[in-house]
């Protein structure tokens with residue numbers, strides 16, 4: 397059995413990792429950390445896990461993680477980068493759900509995250525874990541940077557167009573909506589149901605930290621300069637991301653077939669029948685991205701609808717997919733999660 401540790405087990409992505417890993421046939425959850433709940437049983441804090449997890453929360457210290465084969469960081473930005481080196485030195489693989497190792501340019505990272513990077517020397521080694529793009533590199537990695545939630549939905553939606561050179565990559569638009577769980581479990585005024593529950597608004601229009609991450613991912617699929625307008629919105633739902641993507645076509649092809657062919661071997665990307673409208677509720681709790689392809693009135697604008705559950709394919713599910721790859725397991729094991737409906 398693979399011994400897994402979770403740093404930050406009380407947050408939304410942490411408890412989602414627990415939901416997936418406690419039923420994973422090849423994994424034993426060996427350590428889960430929380431500063432606030434150290435000393436308390438996990439199933440006391442999360443009674444939904446009674447009978448599945450008898451582990452006690454410990455403090456986020458290397459000593460408490462040294463028996464693990466792999467450690468997930470489900471922590472705010474800035475934590476994994478202070479602990480990764482010590483874990484790697486012990487032969488422990490590191491899978492970071494935060495943004496510490498997502499950007500390959502440390503100066504760009506420091507610009508967007510507003511702090512000095514604690515171990516820039518490891519950035520070059522980190523593998524950005526979007527399995528549909530680079531599963532071979534993930535298999536060989538010991539330090540894994542999981543993509544952000546918006547970047548997962550946007551990249552999976554745009555990539556087939558860029559890979560085939562079909563659109564004006566200088567003028568891409570990603571109009572995205574997220575549920576409130578995207579902001580994490582910490583107490584924050586804007587996430588309160590009484591604040592977000594009856595409201596719909598854009599944020600980060602001037603520049604959101606996922607912009608450089610998406611741009612970096614898209615650049616790998618094209619030799620042309622990428623120009624992207626990315627506008628995130630907060631919607632009154634709990635889970636889910638809906639990305640509406642726009643691009644101007646420079647060539648005429650059967651887009652539906654193109655997407656179906658690109659993703660035909662990808663278990664976690666589902667291209668919907670022509671004319672469909674992707675709906676976040678159909679991926680809630682599952683590790684799938686559903687994509688719908690539209691070319692309104694047969695014109696030269698392509699509209700892609702891409703939906704994921706931000707906590708699963710946008711975070712913990714994708715992290716376990718990466719763990720399966722890097723630990724030499726079947727990529728899909730433990731991730732056959734049928735969506736919750738409604």
Ligand SMILES: NC(=O)C1=CN([C@@H]2O[C@H](COP(=O)(O)OP(=O)(O)OC[C@H]3O[C@@H](n4cnc5c(N)ncnc54)[C@H](OP(=O)(O)O)[C@@H]3O)[C@@H](O)[C@H]2O)C=CC1
Nearest residue numbers: 404405406407408409430431432470471494578580581711
């Ligand atoms: N929510 C989402 O949809 C997505 C989140 N992510 C990323 O995943 C990470 C976790 O997000 P999320 O689960 O939403 O966050 P939460 O705020 O819900 O949880 C954060 C967790 O980290 C722990 N923590 C906080 N500060 C520290 C610290 N200094 N040292 C060690 N542990 C700490 C907290 O426990 P305690 O304070 O008790 O130690 C808690 O368990 C973030 O980096 C986020 O950007 C990625 C994709 C999607």
Ligand SMILES: CC(=O)N[C@@H](CCC(=O)OP(=O)(O)O)C(=O)O
Nearest residue numbers: 494495544545574575576578579
């Ligand atoms: C609704 C909401 O607030 N979403 C978060 C993004 C989700 C997240 O946790 O960011 P990462 O994917 O980079 O880890 C935000 O916009 O800051």
